Amino acid sequence: MMGKKDLKTYAENTWCPGCGNFGILNALMASIEDLNEEDGIEPERFVLASGIGCHAKIVDYVNVNSFYSIHGRVAPTISGIKLANPELVVIGHAGDGDAYGEGIAHLIFAAKRNINVTFIVHDNRVYGLTTGQFTPTSPTGFKGRSTPKGSPEEPFNPLELLLSAGATFVARGYTAHMKRLTALIKAAVRHHGFSFIEVLQPCFTFFNTYKFYNEQVYDLFDKGHDPKDLGAALEMAREWSYGMDGRVATGIFYQVQKPTYEERLLGERIPVGMNPGRLEAVLKAHT
Amino acid sequence: MMGKKDLKTYAENTWCPGCGNFGILNALMASIEDLNEEDGIEPERFVLASGIGCHAKIVDYVNVNSFYSIHGRVAPTISGIKLANPELVVIGHAGDGDAYGEGIAHLIFAAKRNINVTFIVHDNRVYGLTTGQFTPTSPTGFKGRSTPKGSPEEPFNPLELLLSAGATFVARGYTAHMKRLTALIKAAVRHHGFSFIEVLQPCFTFFNTYKFYNEQVYDLFDKGHDPKDLGAALEMAREWSYGMDGRVATGIFYQVQKPTYEERLLGERIPVGMNPGRLEAVLKAHT
Amino acid sequence: MKELSILMGGQAGDGIRQAGNTVARLLNRLGYRIFFYDDYPSLIRGGHNFSIVRAADKKIRAHKENVDLILAMNQETVKRHRWRLKAGGEVIFDSGKVETQGIGLPFKEILREHQGAPIMRNTAAIGALAGHLGIDWEVVAEVIRDTIARSKETNLKIARTAFENTVDSGQKIDRAGAPAVPLLTGNEAIAIGAVKAGLNMYIAYPMTPASSILHYLASHEDDLNVVTIHPENEIGVALMALGAAYTGARVMVGTSGGGFALMTEAVSLAGQAEIPLVFVECQRAGPSTGVPTYTMQADLSFVLHSGHGEFLRVLMAPGDVEEAFYLTALALNLAWKFQIPAFILSDKHLSESTSSFEGDPAEIGPQPPISWDGSGEYKRYRQTEDGISPLAFPGTRDAVVKVTSYEHDEHGITTEEPDEITRMQGKRLKKLEKLKSELGRQELVKVYGNPRAERALICWGSTKGACIEVAEELDLRVIQPLLLEPFPMNEMVKALSGVKTLIDVEVNATGQLSSLLATKGIKADRKVLRYDGRPFTIDSLKNDLKEVL
Amino acid sequence: MKELSILMGGQAGDGIRQAGNTVARLLNRLGYRIFFYDDYPSLIRGGHNFSIVRAADKKIRAHKENVDLILAMNQETVKRHRWRLKAGGEVIFDSGKVETQGIGLPFKEILREHQGAPIMRNTAAIGALAGHLGIDWEVVAEVIRDTIARSKETNLKIARTAFENTVDSGQKIDRAGAPAVPLLTGNEAIAIGAVKAGLNMYIAYPMTPASSILHYLASHEDDLNVVTIHPENEIGVALMALGAAYTGARVMVGTSGGGFALMTEAVSLAGQAEIPLVFVECQRAGPSTGVPTYTMQADLSFVLHSGHGEFLRVLMAPGDVEEAFYLTALALNLAWKFQIPAFILSDKHLSESTSSFEGDPAEIGPQPPISWDGSGEYKRYRQTEDGISPLAFPGTRDAVVKVTSYEHDEHGITTEEPDEITRMQGKRLKKLEKLKSELGRQELVKVYGNPRAERALICWGSTKGACIEVAEELDLRVIQPLLLEPFPMNEMVKALSGVKTLIDVEVNATGQLSSLLATKGIKADRKVLRYDGRPFTIDSLKNDLKEVL
Numbered sequence A, B: 001m002m003g004k005k006d007l008k009t010y011a012e013n014t015w016c017p018g019c020g021n022f023g024i025l026n027a028l029m030a031s032i033e034d035l036n037e038e039d040g041i042e043p044e045r046f047v048l049a050s051g052i053g054c055h056a057k058i059v060d061y062v063n064v065n066s067f068y069s070i071h072g073r074v075a076p077t078i079s080g081i082k083l084a085n086p087e088l089v090v091i092g093h094a095g096d097g098d099a100y101g102e103g104i105a106h107l108i109f110a111a112k113r114n115i116n117v118t119f120i121v122h123d124n125r126v127y128g129l130t131t132g133q134f135t136p137t138s139p140t141g142f143k144g145r146s147t148p149k150g151s152p153e154e155p156f157n158p159l160e161l162l163l164s165a166g167a168t169f170v171a172r173g174y175t176a177h178m179k180r181l182t183a184l185i186k187a188a189v190r191h192h193g194f195s196f197i198e199v200l201q202p203c204f205t206f207f208n209t210y211k212f213y214n215e216q217v218y219d220l221f222d223k224g225h226d227p228k229d230l231g232a233a234l235e236m237a238r239e240w241s242y243g244m245d246g247r248v249a250t251g252i253f254y255q256v257q258k259p260t261y262e263e264r265l266l267g268e269r270i271p272v273g274m275n276p277g278r279l280e281a282v283l284k285a286h287t
Numbered sequence C, D: 001m002k003e004l005s006i007l008m009g010g011q012a013g014d015g016i017r018q019a020g021n022t023v024a025r026l027l028n029r030l031g032y033r034i035f036f037y038d039d040y041p042s043l044i045r046g047g048h049n050f051s052i053v054r055a056a057d058k059k060i061r062a063h064k065e066n067v068d069l070i071l072a073m074n075q076e077t078v079k080r081h082r083w084r085l086k087a088g089g090e091v092i093f094d095s096g097k098v099e100t101q102g103i104g105l106p107f108k109e110i111l112r113e114h115q116g117a118p119i120m121r122n123t124a125a126i127g128a129l130a131g132h133l134g135i136d137w138e139v140v141a142e143v144i145r146d147t148i149a150r151s152k153e154t155n156l157k158i159a160r161t162a163f164e165n166t167v168d169s170g171q172k173i174d175r176a177g178a179p180a181v182p183l184l185t186g187n188e189a190i191a192i193g194a195v196k197a198g199l200n201m202y203i204a205y206p207m208t209p210a211s212s213i214l215h216y217l218a219s220h221e222d223d224l225n226v227v228t229i230h231p232e233n234e235i236g237v238a239l240m241a242l243g244a245a246y247t248g249a250r251v252m253v254g255t256s257g258g259g260f261a262l263m264t265e266a267v268s269l270a271g272q273a274e275i276p277l278v279f280v281e282c283q284r285a286g287p288s289t290g291v292p293t294y295t296m297q298a299d300l301s302f303v304l305h306s307g308h309g310e311f312l313r314v315l316m317a318p319g320d321v322e323e324a325f326y327l328t329a330l331a332l333n334l335a336w337k338f339q340i341p342a343f344i345l346s347d348k349h350l351s352e353s354t355s356s357f358e359g360d361p362a363e364i365g366p367q368p369p370i371s372w373d374g375s376g377e378y379k380r381y382r383q384t385e386d387g388i389s390p391l392a393f394p395g396t397r398d399a400v401v402k403v404t405s406y407e408h409d410e411h412g413i414t415t416e417e418p419d420e421i422t423r424m425q426g427k428r429l430k431k432l433e434k435l436k437s438e439l440g441r442q443e444l445v446k447v448y449g450n451p452r453a454e455r456a457l458i459c460w461g462s463t464k465g466a467c468i469e470v471a472e473e474l475d476l477r478v479i480q481p482l483l484l485e486p487f488p489m490n491e492m493v494k495a496l497s498g499v500k501t502l503i504d505v506e507v508n509a510t511g512q513l514s515s516l517l518a519t520k521g522i523k524a525d526r527k528v529l530r531y532d533g534r535p536f537t538i539d540s541l542k543n544d545l546k547e548v549l
């Protein structure tokens, strides 16, 4: 049995006071505890990975296996981990700059392949660690340090993109709703396939969105949304287009069961346990 | 006035006999001629760019300005050209490996920004020049040289992705329907914003899809599709999911008017014509 | 030399850099020359930041470990830095937060009195500092007005109260007499150097310590007539830049090692297609993410050899703000004249430290490239005697401008013929001759200290700062190549003449300059290397040199 | 030396490579040693392809310009290659397509007779060739059965008809006596070398001339127990590979220069995080897209210095199929033992040419890395005497395995403290000592030709092939470093002993090996360079050497 104490490292937490990341950290630790207790997943089977940015520090704070990767590359990193050993439970943490800017190609392909990992985006809609530039989900006109006159781009909607790319589990959480976020993470890990959670994570310092979310966020579950309905999922996703107005739905937008990438690619094989093949016959055929 | 003769270079054409690329080349040259004649676009204002692959050879064959770029990078190449001089008419040619594999990030962002260029994908659903591997639009189970046991991935639907990314002009053409393809290219160039044309381009050698398309392709125009209706566009896009069955719509799926990226970013400025700024006042503020 | 060092310390979010900047400006207005080092970890709030402002009555390019004054915004500052205090030095501190000996003022109360925001604690500190140093209030008020953008009046009141409540130490700081000059970071100098050479577009994806070039140019777009773009990633940056340069815009891109890695494919494309582009690489402590807000000079070999295949390039390594300015302008002009990629290698220490800028921008301007004269058929890759094919841009009547990543003929059409391949590779490499003679007119290797000393330090980039002062003290020679590719062999031989002992000083773990020198047959006798993310200070270098001299 | 060269030429799509392969097998079964060069442009149908199969009664690694026989599938082949024909040589041709002197057969009619597909024209050519050389039909039939996958019987009939219709030249080719050995391309040798050293996964994005490693392993997944993956791009490749290696899978990736450029950020990550990974870089003619199906050795400097920051690496350059096999296996074992990135530098000429493989795979196996013994607290980056921290993988009980791109402490938690930075960089670089002593047990520099000759050719990679035979003829020494980093200084000094004139032979425009040698104080007296995309042949090298000897 794991306790919260075992799950913490000695690393000093350097997020700003009030940062939304604390909510994700707490929800993650609670999820790991529960998954250990309820599903019997041994501590050593958890592997976290992260990109670079404020969000990414999370792996330093949690005392389980981790790969602190590079900016934008969470998806291939966790894909490699999962494919080498499909028995591991792999959770990726990425920023919005990380996942939607630098790394969007990989994210789309992870979804397309339906690889059985969980991908959590800490979407503060700003580059935090590099001190406040606009990202793909910042609202048009966002005045960041690279766009002091306001961003000249409309945000895209990551939920729509991920749904189009073929993701089989698409959800949105909010850091201030810790319990619900924990439930989402657990559902994502339990989902057999690629699970995507976009977490609304206010950046206290560069883009304080608490007030807006506190007023506008509601839960799809309360609305009786059917996550098996792709059309409804798309409609709900499109309800809010990442501006600074309108209602913002959270919860599981879409969930469907499909064969996973590792099943299709590996079948029964587990690469870390494979023995070298035998050359004799192959070489013979070359004479 | 330009003639077909002026538009041809001396480069020897090295596409395979029967290759769908010939249809695109002919439609492109016809479009340039027409745009010159009908819209008065001077020959020197056309700029083509391409990635790497069979498709990319097209720039060697057309006697206008061109940038034969690198694999996957057509979108940023044409973006740079357009932003440096918005008076140019810029057309990008990419392969499906090129645009949807290596370069998908750039393509999504070009659409998101609504930069006023035309992007034509020669989608043969295979890597032609590297001798036949599966691409993001190959059907599941495609037996290519990197997947002799069949591709373990489902294709994604580029039209859906591009619509999600915010493209303002989304169309599909077929190389065997030259006249319609020419009309699409002209409409795309005339569209004020990012125009995306996915062209079904059979690869005679590695993935001969002529028979399938000849039987299944139909035109949205004939169906009375309203390209202003995003919902209908998505529905039509989803009608065919890049397998080897079902009806395949061509024509303009979606078209809408929005401010372009260069309008928002540059305003009246034309970078190639700008004079160096004056330092005095700026330096004074540093004392 | 009359000099003064002041350390400010506090948490991230306390505005330590901003405070340092204000102090630097104060001393600048008093006629001092400034070097201002900023030390901060990779976090946004909390942790420990400090700045050291050093001022002197002559040009300086480095800081010292010891300081005359400490402005402590928190206890941590005293704990970490008290050892630095020289005899007779003082700590000025927020008595509400810090317990120590020295000059304590109740910053919180002062702020409350004037309804100031918490960040204005450092305005109080500056007021106190000015009072302690006996600086005229007018100077203080003027600097505060000029540097603080918001709530000027509140800040002035806070500074005034602190100023008046601090006893003049009697060690009144004199005016040093020289006129105030602009204070620039290395990155600002790079930015304005490029602007002076005709920069039209700056394209970059944020990455410490290069981001401030983007921020600076973005916030001065209209003053400086530059378009700035922040695209989706570094590959997009480099390819957009090449597209724009092909079209005729003068473009520069900037990043650090990890971002530059993603541009190396484009570097090779620039080489093959002969498209002019300036890459600024601001080094930080690696490998990989490494220690992102700290300094290192460990990307020299990487940048020097970046890109597959063989092509011409220019690589320059400025060591101070004047060089950052001139060399960036030169890089842009050379890139365009020779249609090649050019590289400016900076590092966190140069890019983010602030110095008095004594260059003369009026000297510099954009040099026109060699352009098509409009006669005959246009061939983008025309074979010419010196290898330079005249440029034309899309939109030019009667010119069809075709560039390509493939090997090609004169028109830019793909070729696979062996003779054409040899000829075209020959054409591109041939430009070296003219490039060398063009470069011959520039100062490529600098010599400082005692130019006749038999013991010489050799260094590159920001490390020159500490080297020069140490050399002056220890009667050494300092040799600093500004150009690293093509290597300025003649100038280097001249600079080395009479040297018996050559000591390589670098902020990296292997001595990359000495490896480069070795390819030229020049052997460093000893290496003094530092690779803990910190630059050499004058003291630390002197100390390290003890062991090898 | 008994030898025979045969050229096959035709269009892309004519199956020229396949025909060459069958001819090579025929001669292999007759006991000859083979070198088989394949020349093709970057297109799928049309153009001009040709293959030269050279067979001899001793090991050979290069081809010659002149040939004994030409199999011409089209007129172009005769036009381009007739000059190559030695006195007494013959052209065997499709009389329906080609007009020339020699042995013409109506391939079309033969195909029609047996209802063969157009591609089977080359089966007819092979039958004719065998008839001409008086090869026993049984051997021909066996080879056709073994090499042609589809429609075996039709092919046999076609070959038989052509065989019988060709007059035996009387110059019957003798059996050379040696037993047949496997014929491998360099890429196949790389693939099986890795497999022998325990490869679990091969991850790659297609790129000529590396793609055939992917194709080969993908088509042998089940025989060789390897998982192959073709991801979205090269960045994805490298990061997936690092994720998998962290998890305990032995992984290799492969690409060419432009794709490798995209992996350089990951190279640096491997260095910082100490993750073992083998990168195969198959060079082609650059810069940029260049001449993608032709050869060059111009990425040495790039790969050697790839990745920002400083870290240990191993770089090896095999020059023939045996070396490709052994060095790849060694690279994988070393990468795992030392937890570092290792590089295999090949080129189109090695990767895609086919040779008789005379290595002994039984000698090679996977060497276990240094692993955690399960006692005490697991620290991924434990400080040890030799710098190697024992490995554990996720899924190991009681081990928390944390790797990171940041500078870090022993547990893998981020650090920014100067002392820890120095210690950790020291730890990583310290591994060099043990690596060197481990490497000391291998053959790192080869010497061929006359080992006492005062005139020596120095070369690397596939260029050795031509060098060796030329040296044997001209009484020269040949020196070939297999390892380029860490540089095998002692072995090189030994190999150079007594050399008065050192001639650098490379397939590039600047002489990158000679630059590397210069950093070690070794100066090449002359350079013989070729950079038209073609490898040196024995004749072309001899010719070029005339000017410098």
Ligand SMILES: Cc1ncc(C[n+]2csc(CCOP(=O)(O)OP(=O)(O)O)c2C)c(N)n1
Pocket (backbone or CB within 6 Å): A051, A052, A053, A054, A055, A056, A070, A071, A094, A095, A096, A097, A098, A099, A122, A124, A126, A127, A128, A129, A130, A135, C205, C206, C207, C208, C234, C258, C259, C262, C289
């Ligand atoms: C290749 C590369 N480019 C740029 C950077 C610099 N960088 C570090 S973090 C970051 C942005 C992080 O933004 P986001 O992913 O949204 O994370 P946040 O800090 O907001 O959590 C950037 C651009 C980098 N480390 N690597």
Ligand SMILES: Cc1ncc(C[n+]2csc(CCOP(=O)(O)OP(=O)(O)O)c2C)c(N)n1
Pocket (backbone or CB within 6 Å): B051, B052, B053, B054, B055, B056, B070, B071, B094, B095, B096, B097, B098, B099, B122, B124, B126, B127, B128, B129, B130, B135, D205, D206, D207, D208, D234, D258, D259, D262, D289
């Ligand atoms: C960075 C990089 N990776 C790989 C390649 C090799 N390559 C050349 S063309 C190509 C695939 C082309 O496929 P596609 O874009 O579909 O074009 P097609 O040939 O089918 O028209 C690849 C992978 C390359 N040139 N550059």
Ligand code: SF4
Pocket (backbone or CB within 6 Å): A014, A015, A016, A018, A019, A020, A021, A054, A055, A124, A128, A129, A202, A203, A204, A205, A206, C044, C045
């Ligand atoms: S900058 Fe924003 S995202 Fe980063 S730690 Fe601070 S509040 Fe959190």
Ligand code: SF4
Pocket (backbone or CB within 6 Å): B014, B015, B016, B018, B019, B020, B021, B054, B055, B124, B128, B129, B202, B203, B204, B205, B206, D044, D045
């Ligand atoms: S390989 Fe396919 S795409 Fe390429 S030229 Fe041939 S038919 Fe066309």
Ligand SMILES: [Mg+2]
Pocket (backbone or CB within 6 Å): A053, A095, A096, A097, A122, A123, A124, A125, A126, A127, A128, A135
């Ligand atoms: Mg963010």
Ligand SMILES: [Mg+2]
Pocket (backbone or CB within 6 Å): B053, B095, B096, B097, B122, B123, B124, B125, B126, B127, B128, B135
């Ligand atoms: Mg394709």
